[in-house]
Amino acid sequence: MxxxxxxxxxxxxxxxxxxxxxxxxxxxxxxxxxxxxxxxxxxxxxxxxxxxxxxxxxxxxxxxxxxxxYNFFATKPKGKNQIKICLGTACYVKGADRVMEHFLEELGVQAEEVTPDGLFSVHPVRCLGACSMAPVVLVGEKDFYGKVTPDMVSKIIAAYRRGGRNE
Ligand code: FES
The missing domain is CATH 1.10.10 (Arc Repressor Mutant, subunit A)
Structure with missing residues (x-):
């Protein structure tokens, strides 16, 4: 059938x-x-x-x-901009958990949830291979941010609300 x-x-x-x-x-x-x-x-x-x-x-x-x-297959919807926050050891000791909290608070979602406008979802991930830049955040597949602090979070989100990375 x-x-x-x-x-x-x-x-x-x-x-x-x-x-x-x-x-x-x-x-x-x-x-x-x-x-x-x-x-x-x-x-x-x-x-x-x-x-x-x-x-x-x-x-x-x-x-x-x-x-x-395979963990690269997604069984839940994801935002247009997937924000991956490294919670590996090097990032964690440099405050990645606080960075994560700020993203979740600012977007008003839980981890793995999509914002109501479909623009963002936040995903904790393991080591992204750039530990010297800890804590690191990856938006989409290639927008990499190193040494991220909680006060950078609003600016990062605002850039994608405007349609892309703001260099
Ligand atoms: S632990 Fe975060 S990049 Fe390695």
């Missing part, structure tokens, strides 16, 4: 279908399809996982298993 497709997401499912069509004869494509789906939808809602299972003819449990095994 077909999995119901939400009307508003039809275009997104269409894009996913086109990708599946291109790769369907290749072996071991589940991870590639999940990556693509995450790129398209921004995360992997349960109905998308079920849709992929049906399309690829694999058990839903296999798809869930892969999604929960």
């Amino acid at each position: 077909c999995v119901a497709v939400c009307e508003t997401h039809k275009e997104l499912y269409k894009e996913l279908d086109q990708f599946i069509e291109k790769v369907k004869d290749k072996p071991g494509i589940l991870i590639a399809v999940l990556h693509k789906a995450q790129e398209i939808f921004g995360w992997l809602p349960q109905e998308v996982q079920e849709y992929i299972a049906e399309k690829l003819g694999v058990p839903v449990s296999e798809v869930y298993g892969v999604v929960t095994f």
